[in-house]
Amino acid sequence: MRNERKNDSLRKVEIIKDYISHPEGSVLVAFGDTKVICNASVSEGVPPFLRDSGTGWVTAEYAMLPRATHTRNQRESKRGKQDGRSQEISRLIGRSLRAAVDFEKLGENTVTIDCDVIQADGGTRTAAITGGFCALYMACEWMIKQGMIAENPVTGMVSAISVGIVMGEPMLDLEYAEDSIADVDMNLVVKDNAEIVEIQGSAEKVAFDRDLLNKMLDLGFKGIKELTDIQKQVIK
């Protein structure tokens, strides 16, 4: 068992509203020492494949500041491309948030969620989805106030948490030191009605059977419930 919290405990979660002033929705989300700025930008119009469909779009971009981590990473813009990990997480965030949106109600508008990790200590993608949902919701409220849309297109709440197997034991919400020695790392994106949006489990070192899978799911669903409650405080 880990030192300061139980295996089934989340780290301290904080979501600060209106962290940046310009975006239509903005929060700073912290899962322990992991801190992510989530900004939602509204723009009229949609990508070409949706033009004249009457429906909208939600997309996301994820990145880390070069020194969000223990050692400095080269800036992606300097390398001339996003790395594969950043793109993969961007795609995951976008898919996860789209699962909570009624695109007809959004009309032909696009909401872009920028998730920029300013400090990383494990779980950056789950923090980004959880905070990104709040930013998305706030941007939709802003659109209603502007008269762009009639009602909030968000159909349910979405949050995300990691679970892992560390030294044989299932653990919730891994921080970096735990993640780096985990045998299995799993990320769950779940709606507030307990339906799964995404499940991504990866055996970094030791493969896992269905029994362990179920134990991890139990932990994850417990964490999701707590995150949903925190999100509700933020967007109420």
Next chain:
Amino acid sequence: MRNERKNDSLRKVEIIKDYISHPEGSVLVAFGDTKVICNASVSEGVPPFLRDSGTGWVTAEYAMLPRATHTRNQRESKRGKQDGRSQEISRLIGRSLRAAVDFEKLGENTVTIDCDVIQADGGTRTAAITGGFCALYMACEWMIKQGMIAENPVTGMVSAISVGIVMGEPMLDLEYAEDSIADVDMNLVVKDNAEIVEIQGSAEKVAFDRDLLNKMLDLGFKGIKELTDIQKQVIK
């Protein structure tokens, strides 16, 4: 239920050995009309982060020919970068195959698995992992013959299959027409001892509960068992 096969049936699977003559391991794998060339290339040495560790590395690259699909995609080399999807699948294949290798037995050597889709009809990533495993195994056998290594570092068999929920029904090994209307799309990478290496499930349209998750896992494990038997024929 679908027309020509049962919901729990694989498509016709074929794995043709030595499809290309130059690589140390090479197969053409077909899952129905999906066809992927999997070539394994052996090189001495390892990436910088493993240098002088005495252990080896396995990596993978996935790509599609421009006209593997119904409509032509722009060539990635012409766009000047790999797209996010290709990189994400490349990373998945690499992780999945590394789960089956004892890197100390591999020594400071690298095996690169190139998975090039020449014809796509759904399930290209699962075909690539299943065929890529065979190419990897063959390349390891080649290394033994060359005297580069003493014993085969492959510790178990790895294959992959997709499962989905199509019009409410769980289905195994989705082809493109099914995949494009599926509510849920899940890919499973499993070892021959029934342990999970990767689980990636995504609710494209409708989120799913744990009961449906279990039904999909049942189907997937059935498919994996059949794939493992086919792989055994190839590498025996």
Next chain:
Amino acid sequence: MRNERKNDSLRKVEIIKDYISHPEGSVLVAFGDTKVICNASVSEGVPPFLRDSGTGWVTAEYAMLPRATHTRNQRESKRGKQDGRSQEISRLIGRSLRAAVDFEKLGENTVTIDCDVIQADGGTRTAAITGGFCALYMACEWMIKQGMIAENPVTGMVSAISVGIVMGEPMLDLEYAEDSIADVDMNLVVKDNAEIVEIQGSAEKVAFDRDLLNKMLDLGFKGIKELTDIQKQVIK
């Protein structure tokens, strides 16, 4: 003189129709151990410089799988650009095939010929032109069936062959082992009426006089005649 065939002999040439199912025209062409997938894709519309001209366009792209060769080449998409050799050959194939097309009959449509070398043993560009012509022809036939055009815009047959000087002797259709020691390497693209479309001769090691040039042309024209007969079987 070489071992298994005479200096004026082609390698075994095979052209397999409909190799890939999605393209409007598709062949696998083999010149001995050199194997190239040639896919023709039809799209409505033309590049900007031809818009509203009433005439069409044919273009080509050539690439090799990373392990088509003895040692693995880095994937072009990963390097972030096509290499110079690939672009040069792409341009050659496009020019060669355009010489056989009446663009007014093609209407404002574009045919893109993708030539992907899956196994290389010398002569990949000549195989690509010879097979690409067949794919182009088949795509034009498809357009007629679709009612897109009234008659086949192909005005004659085009094929290509290499000739070289190896250890002082002119040789037809060099394979890799011969090509790598050749003093002169020449590629000829010729129509079925014996008119030259492209001649590209390069003295890799020893320059050549006009007498040798003529001897090489004699050999090349012999090979072209045989290739034209094979093409006729394919597209008849």
Next chain:
Amino acid sequence: MRNERKNDSLRKVEIIKDYISHPEGSVLVAFGDTKVICNASVSEGVPPFLRDSGTGWVTAEYAMLPRATHTRNQRESKRGKQDGRSQEISRLIGRSLRAAVDFEKLGENTVTIDCDVIQADGGTRTAAITGGFCALYMACEWMIKQGMIAENPVTGMVSAISVGIVMGEPMLDLEYAEDSIADVDMNLVVKDNAEIVEIQGSAEKVAFDRDLLNKMLDLGFKGIKELTDIQKQVIK
């Protein structure tokens, strides 16, 4: 004269130490609503042109989050390159900070200053230099504690401020609304001994004579003095 402060007044300046936990030096600097995270990263070794010189190097990189501004900018990593403005400011910050360092005392070490604008309201480059100096100083103190160097190589304090001509009047520390209507925009980088490190004045709309130049310099030197006092509080 502007509304809430005099023409020769700075906005509220805040410099928060240790904003991010991993870097060797880190501050959040705010000039009014402009907020920049400045992180200093220490690495052993120097760029090739200094190798074996016994002297060190300081370099800087400047970037903005996509939604630091009123409307969202495309992410530089997605465009595949840093834009010209970012590179120009990165070069300015690096040059400015190098003017305050004794490179022999730094030894063969490199300090990289990342300046990431999270919220922009004019004066981002001057805030970045002013905050970047503090991060640099803190990183040097860290190196002393680590025993990497014997004494602090910083030879004097460096800060920066903007001055402009807005509707005919010289004004200190322009915010965005002022900057966008300014006739002249000038940035000054000055040491605490009142010597100029950089002067960059640009007539966006109306060119200026030497008399106006002197008035702007008077304003700028007043602001620099106040910034220096704030920096001293931070690094003391």
Next chain:
Amino acid sequence: MRNERKNDSLRKVEIIKDYISHPEGSVLVAFGDTKVICNASVSEGVPPFLRDSGTGWVTAEYAMLPRATHTRNQRESKRGKQDGRSQEISRLIGRSLRAAVDFEKLGENTVTIDCDVIQADGGTRTAAITGGFCALYMACEWMIKQGMIAENPVTGMVSAISVGIVMGEPMLDLEYAEDSIADVDMNLVVKDNAEIVEIQGSAEKVAFDRDLLNKMLDLGFKGIKELTDIQKQVIK
């Protein structure tokens, strides 16, 4: 004091008209051994941000031939991007020349000034601005002759010169050998009415006080006056 000319002397300045035949305006400008080809290209239309504004645009691009310098630089096109210095100077030239243009008189037309350094010996950016102005003026004259515009939109003359502090002494128009040992390097862009368009001074080694700044300005204004006279000869 330097050998062959006084500290307040320009190098020999030559501006050769119509150096290249195709452009609408073209000069070769030489400041001593620094030689820059300045070509002005006229195109109808303006960038998106000016569309339907009724006003025009002037932009510039600066580059060096690989062997314009003592040692060869890698070609920017081969590296896949313009380097930061080239972009920074391109932006400076564009801004400087735009300060001399009435964009309503230019109409919705764009003039692009290409400044290509064929031989570099210090002061390439100042030569480029000085020569670029002449090319711009000539292109405007050409537009009048073509009937594209009614009167010349150039509102005044613009030239540029460098000044530095070398071994404690202010010096005008630094050549490379002087520039490389200068403590301060300043570039001035000034109109013929003695108003400053750009001032960019940088303390490469030793910061400078306002007294030295004024001495450098005196030298610079003297040089600008002489350059303006030479420009008048060219465009009269």
Next chain:
Amino acid sequence: MRNERKNDSLRKVEIIKDYISHPEGSVLVAFGDTKVICNASVSEGVPPFLRDSGTGWVTAEYAMLPRATHTRNQRESKRGKQDGRSQEISRLIGRSLRAAVDFEKLGENTVTIDCDVIQADGGTRTAAITGGFCALYMACEWMIKQGMIAENPVTGMVSAISVGIVMGEPMLDLEYAEDSIADVDMNLVVKDNAEIVEIQGSAEKVAFDRDLLNKMLDLGFKGIKELTDIQKQVIK
């Protein structure tokens, strides 16, 4: 027949030595209104594939200034890559010049030939090869003077000329207006002993038979003889 010169006449050819001062060899070559700066740069060492072989290397890079042509081309560095045509010609120049060098005599040194077209009127690649040869020869002479090599490694003279079929008539040294209406365009690179180094003929519109090929070769060899005489004057 064309207006001002006979079908078998070269345009006025000029080769000006030492055009740029820094390179080890430099000429400006003019074929009529086509003007190319050819600079040869010597560097110690060779590319990786030749390391420790005791032999040297010659390589070339070809580019055009944006306004060398009638209408402005986008700068290759701005597009982020060399275009296919530039790379193809670069490769041709390099191959052609290497045919004239004894690499053992060159030792482990590299000569890079930069051919930058400042004004284009057809035949830029043939001018580049002809001028590039002179720059290469001069650089080799420089190396002897420096004591880097014992004797000149150039084994013979190489020059290049274009020939075409314009309105049915063979013509030597096509200028742009002729080239753009030519049915056939052929480039010949020939040594002073009348041996062919490269032959590249392309039927832009109408394919050609062997009789026409021979007529073009006759014209080309006549031109080469005259070019060789001019080169001899330059390098003697």
